[in-house]
Amino acid sequence: MSEKITTKAQADEFLDSYDNFLFDCDGVLWQGSELLPYVVETLDLLRSKGKKLIFVTNNSTKSRQAYTKKFKGLGIDVTAEEIFGSSYSAAVYLKQVVKFPADKKVLVLGESGVEEELASEGVQFVGGTDPSLRRDITPEDYPLIKPDPSIGAVLCGLDLHINYLKMAMALVNLQVPSTLFLATNIDSTYPTNGKLFPGAGTISAPLILASKRQPVSLGKPSQAMMDCIKAKFEFDPVRTVMVGDRLDTDIQFGLSGGLGTLMVLTGVQTEADLAESAAAATPVVPKFYMSKLGDLYELSK
Numbered sequence: 453m454s455e456k457i458t459t460k461a462q463a464d465e466f467l468d469s470y471d472n473f474l475f476d477c478d479g480v481l482w483q484g485s486e487l488l489p490y491v492v493e494t495l496d497l498l499r500s501k502g503k504k505l506i507f508v509t510n511n512s513t514k515s516r517q518a519y520t521k522k523f524k525g526l527g528i529d530v531t532a533e534e535i536f537g538s539s540y541s542a543a544v545y546l547k548q549v550v551k552f553p554a555d556k557k558v559l560v561l562g563e564s565g566v567e568e569e570l571a572s573e574g575v576q577f578v579g580g581t582d583p584s585l586r587r588d589i590t591p592e593d594y595p596l597i598k599p600d601p602s603i604g605a606v607l608c609g610l611d612l613h614i615n616y617l618k619m620a621m622a623l624v625n626l627q628v629p630s631t632l633f634l635a636t637n638i639d640s641t642y643p644t645n646g647k648l649f650p651g652a653g654t655i656s657a658p659l660i661l662a663s664k665r666q667p668v669s670l671g672k673p674s675q676a677m678m679d680c681i682k683a684k685f686e687f688d689p690v691r692t693v694m695v696g697d698r699l700d701t702d703i704q705f706g707l708s709g710g711l712g713t714l715m716v717l718t719g720v721q722t723e724a725d726l727a728e729s730a731a732a733a734t735p736v737v738p739k740f741y742m743s744k745l746g747d748l749y750e751l752s753k
Contacts, residue, residue, distance in 0.1 A: 453730060454715070457742045463751035466740060470712055472685070472692040473498055476672075477509040477519075479697035479719020480745055484645035487526045488718050490746025495528060497749050505534055506685060508694075510671040510701060512539040512609030512636035512652060515568035536681050538636035538652075538671030539569040542607055544680050545670050547573040550632065557602050559625055561618055561655055562609030566636065570607075578603070579618065589617040599625050605632035608656040608667065610642065619658060626663040633663070637671025639701060643719050672696075673704035682709075695745065697721060699729050699736045706738075713738035716745050 481491050516532040523530045546552040560566050560580035567580045597620050606622045625631050639651035656667050693712035696702020697719025706713040715738040730737050
């Protein structure tokens with residue numbers, strides 16, 4: 453069973469157990485555009501104790517540079533080097549892991565965050581935020597939608613302007629066996645402003661059904677993302693904890709990577725979800741949980 457941290461002694465022991473803290477963002481640090489209570493104070497407390505902070509997000513709509521602006525707007529000081537998003541993970545995977553050919557392009561279903569990170573790694577792309585694709589499909593498009601030999605991969609992120617035209621273009625290219633099928637992440641939902649909206653997984657799901665192919669996911673809980681993070685930051689997993697609000701992504705990500713795990717109840721999952729998961733045939737159970745991240749600061753006083 454998970455241990456709920458409710459006392460100063462528990463909080464102090466928890467803080468002494470880890471040197472590196474990996475944080476999910478949405479639902480842990482903020483909800484939509486609202487900072488959660490005592491987040492800044494908690495992060496300052498961790499920095500004062502010499503802890504390394506790494507912010508790991510599945511939100512592919514923003515690049516690391518864009519995320520630093522969001523953090524700053526909420527009063528949190530971070531550097532782009534401390535942020536590891538699923539868009540960046542996908543770019544690193546293409547450039548460094550599969551050695552994506554320089555003469556090939558990635559067909560993007562996603563927002564500017566994906567484009568910016570691909571560009572930062574020198575990977576060519578098409579689609580994405582191209583305004584000419586933000587329209588309804590017409591019969592005149594049908595003969596023009598066919599496999600493009602210059603496209604070597606289809607990459608799906610959260611696309612706020614998804615439409616049938618983009619889906620058709622992606623599917624015809626996925627029918628070429630050599631075309632890579634990638635997803636920044638496969639989250640079913642996206643928490644914002646206290647609600648759950650469709651997540652990035654709902655963009656790749658129709659293509660999975662139609663193509664009968666499974667994408668390589670480059671976000672939590674994929675260990676492809678964990679491998680990239682470990683390579684960049686070179687930390688000891690035993691002295692590292694993953695802090696998140698979702699069992700199927702954040703907590704599974706930490707458990708699979710051999711990290712400690714802390715779940716907060718300010719995002720997707722509830723205490724009832726935790727109990728249900730603990731009783732499941734294949735339980736996903738964090739080592740610790742608490743009502744909110746700010747409890748660490750409040751309990752430390």
